[in-house]
Amino acid sequence: MSSPLEILQRVFGYEAFRGEQQAIIETLLAGRDALVLMPTGGGKSLCYQIPALLRPGTGVVVSPLIALMQDQVDALRELGVRAAYLNSSQEWREAREVERQMLNGELDLLYVAPERLLTDRCMELLQRSRIALFAIDEAHCVSQWGHDFRPEYLGLSALHEYWPDVPRIALTATATAATREEIARRLGLEEAAHFVSSFDRPNILYRIVEKNEVKRQLLSFIREEHPGESGIVYCLSRSRVEDMAAFLSQNGVPALPYHAGMDASVRAHHQARFLREEGLVMTATIAFGMGVNKPDVRFVAHVDLPKSVEGYYQETGRAGRDGEPASAWMAYGLQDVVQQRRMIDESMGDEQFKRRSGRQLDAMLGLCETVDCRRQQLLAYFGQHIEPCGNCDTCLEPPESWDGTVAAQKLLSAIFRLWRERGQRYGAGHIIDILRGKSTPRVREQGHDTLSVFGVGADQSEQSWRSVLRQLLAKGLVAVDTEGHGTLMLTEQSRAVLKGEITLMLRREAPGAGRATRVRRPAPADAGLDAASQTRFEALRAWRAAVAREHGVPAYVIFHDATLREIARTDPRTLEELSHVHGVGVRKLEAYGEALLDCVAAV
Template sequence: MSLSSASQVLQTVFGYESFRGEQQAIVEHLVSGGDALVLMPTGAGKSLCYQVPALVREGCAIVVSPLIALMKDQVDALKELGVQAAFLNSTLDWSEIRAVERDFLRGELDLLYIAPERLLGERCLQLLSQGQISLFAIDEAHCVSQWGHDFRPEYMGLSILHERWPHVPRIALTATATTHTRKEIIQRLALGEAKQFIASFDRPNITYHIVEKHDVRRQLLHFIREEHMGDSGIVYCLSRNKTEDIAEFLSKEGIKALPYHAGLDVARRAEHQARFQQEDDLVMVATIAFGMGINKPDVRFVAHIDLPKSVEGYYQETGRAGRDGLAATAWMAYGLQDVVQQRKMIEDSNGDEIFKRRSAAQLDAMLGLCETAQCRRVRLLAYFDQQIEPCGNCDVCLNPPKMWDGTVAAQKILSAVYRLFKERDQRFGAGHIIDILRGKKTDRVTQNQHDTLSVFGVGQDLSDSAWRSVLRQLLANHYLALDIEGYGTLALTEKSRAVLKGEEVLMLRQESERMASKSRNIMPKAKKPVISLPPEAEERFVQLKKWRLAIAREHEVPAYVIFNDATLRQIALNNPETLEDLSFISGVGAHKLDAYGEAIIEFLEEMQA
């Protein structure tokens, strides 16, 4: 069918006047029967790239999705648009599964979401062979890559789709893929002939901010109170115990927060996730078990209080903020101990040497992002082979760091490491080295007679915080390495020699007093691309959110499934008086106009009465 049909679907079903970016080219290619690999950032409209063709082409689209929460969320949203959608997963009982299967065989479904492990079962393959399939969509396609941050072994078998249905178009989609990951997706999914659509990875509405970790609970609390009080957000922690601790701490400080991790029972996880989806002011404190497939568009911040394992993982997790295009923040606190802990986890893992080298390289890239003196976004997108100009919306751009000649300081640290590393029977970490340089006669320093070393006390000109900063930058730029034989032990590298001999000048980033402060953690003020509402419109927006919440609870769906914040803001601003006026607002499709149009007009009239 022609693209005009796709445009009509976009307008009447989804309520959008036109496609964005590469969406039109992708839809046109898929509608005409071509295969596609789509790399598009979170919030850029990946789902529309297969949902629109699914409604244009004959048959039912099969969507491979890795998470149950994502399936339900997508299906609920599609049903609100009047689309015939369903899912098959372990939450359904036998009678519900049979009902979905019957609907598929009768041709009564437009989209069917299935988990990869279920799809690869012979029963499901036999079911699909009896129906008409319009296309296959493989969501979160990076899961097929062992280089990716979220490898799922079951994705490895999805090449069977091409083998069994060679004439059915396939689209693989992901928000995170380096060049290496992209090649692996193409190889493992047999997408060699697929057309590649690679959109910009940039999320300009997100402000990136990274600080040195001190008292991380207080730093996090200050950040939320000063920047995002009353907002929906996600706080990522490395351990299950920490999620419980931080959630309890925030709750006691008057911030509504819940924990989420794989150790909670299924019912409690489901309850917490449902509350997060439905409430506007809830903070979810979670491990990485939470997040993939979360479709909540109004998450205003994502915070990390532990260092992520990779740039890909960090990008994926921060991308859950600001999916509606409005201003959001990606905030992280990290310290040297995070690097030590991550490296220790890599060495203690059951992975082979290839896995360990790959994980170490990913950790090095993450450390480089944290310690960069250039624009965070430039460094972040360079990881995905994309070049941009400095963004003006990260902490480095908004508050440029001062640079200083750190050659002598680096020589002092490297000299201390050299002297300590010769004591092969003992291991001394960063804290001990800093104590020596600062001339502190701690019990460990005196017991080991390290107060007699020539480097003892030569670093009293710098604070502990400043020395930690120098250490982290030396690690990030490979002038130092973590010795894999000792927990937290520092070791020299090949690059160390030139600095020790004075053959290389090292310019380092200077930690400002504001960033180093334990009590203050002030965010730079950025220009935020929000829809500014005058007072009357702001009041309408607040009341419309209450109306939306009541409708959502009645329908047992998240509030944004009814209308997202951007659409509600536009309604509040325009104050439509007729259904025709309402129909011109982005996000108000034909089905939603029929379902909610008169109620909205009546609600607005009552507000003015």
């Protein structure tokens, strides 16, 4: 029998394992269960693909998105692995052929959606087949507190009941300690070996800017930092997705919308285009992206505040899966906080759900308002600790901390006086107008220009006051009355500030922070190539594009950019030299070796 390392080198074309890959593989080969937390792009799939090739039978992979199965299977077939999928997109003849292959032991890996797996027909098929292992991908979907909860995942505990001797591996890129415990409990993996890799994605530059004409900000970010590159833009609502896609397209950035309200065939077509075309931007709700294996997504942007740090990490992790520099950019404003608070209060969940959602939002606000390293705070949420990263906005342009106690007292006093003296509550804009002494028609009509707090904050700009208010909301010193159309009110914690019992240090942005030109751009993906190598690289990319079109698969299924870049740099002249390039396995060497050498020699 081949060894795991032989399979890694011969089939996948990689010289050595990374991190705990080998230990995970050996755990499964020994017949034991494993629970694996590994960041996106960390090589999770190898942890079950290699054992499936080495153990007798077929490895069954439970994957939540049927739209991605075809690309995963296509990539494996390019490597010479006998892979197939079963899902609702297939015609019955095609599904029957896959079932026949499964029964005859002709498959190394079978991908199945959880809904399909739990049907009587599929369970009977599996009972009549020899199973090498079960891999449960995106395992956080089993957590009812998670951001991608899928009720179908709850039924996967039955796998252990029916096949107690078949090893199982549950994998996810995102889980706190509490979520990890819930995954183990719900899937019956209490005895599983746990493998927790670092959550750090050092190639991603994290940046959060104050929202101010967000469309213009997003367009500037894409044009200045990622022109012509693939990216994902996340929006909170379906209408915003459509609007943002139209705006980008009208301004020369090719973009497509994606959300659950679209026709399923249109949605699938848009996803297929995104996976296969270069330089396309997908604007989407969080319905898009789980399990996306496109390696060259160069940026992920959020134009609305995510609901939780877990969701934010999962979504930003879809950038830079190839390890090349990428960006995670977010525009965040006061209205985001008000909107999220309202959504929690108006949700149909019970009080426990609302408290949990409130804590998740508080953690997200803390990440937005921190004066410390973003990456430090992000990883601390998952229980990991690092030194300041040097690759986020707060490290590159540190914000100032300032004593905002007096400013906070002025703002809290304005809210208090309106309520005590007039029995009235107002939103942020009106409160700030009063503080700045702006005699608007509404201020005069309400007689608020006679209040003692009128004009006491004229020394600060509207933007500055919005920053103060945002931070007070984040710290729980101001609350949003969702029944009063987003009006502001005090909390129990406000009293200590008003009495001067605490000193309140607030964040002030560095001058010019958030401008694309002021923050270090990620190094270009082709950095380090001389002129001749760059010419070879472009020729190889053109060759790859033609082959991908011929095969009907995304370009990265043929070869990743990193592999082509190494070929361009090393300029191999023989198949032996080419065989040592990262990502060139035996099957791909046989299929494409001569063509690659011809392409290089012709430049």
